[in-house]
Every structure is written in structure tokens, then in C-alpha cells.
Amino acid sequence: MQCRIGCGACCIAPSISSSLPGMPLGKSAGVRCVQLTADHRCALFGLPTRPQVCADFSASEETCGGCRDEALQNLARLEEATAP
DSSP, X not given: OOOOTTOOGGGTSSOBOSOBTTBTTOBOTTOOOTTBOTTSOBTTTTSTTSOHHHHHOXXXXXXXXXXXXXXXXXXXXXXXXXXX
16 A cells, blocks of 8 residues: 555654654654644655654555544554553
């Protein structure tokens, strides 16, 4: 599955513990990444400064569902299920 252009759910719903450009301490679940543009695109996509954790994410039906709202819900549920 290809990422939906303008979705950005993976840049909002999950927590990211590694450092991100502009967010040296990572980000909490539900917090919008500072690299997410107004039209919900990653400003770092394709750049060498994009964190490995972001580059490793692969869109799938399980995580992304059929629309942006579903993706936000699915990723939030996965975040909750895997929280320490």
C-alpha cells in the first residue's frame, strides 16, 4: 500500500522516542510533528535528515485503514496497546 498524500497520521498518532529535527526529545503520542506541513506532508520526506524510524514506517491496510481518520484511530489504538 502507498501512503495517502496529505494523510500525516503517522506524524501525529504514534510516539517517537528518537530525536527528530526540531524535536530533540522526540514526540509524544497525539502530538503533531513539527516537520508535518499544513497540508499534512512530511517536510523531511526523501531527505537524509529524515529519522530512520520514520523512513522504516510502511503504510498498510492494518495501520492506515481506508482514510485519514481511520489511520489516526488505528495508529492511536496500536500506540495504546504497545505502551509500557
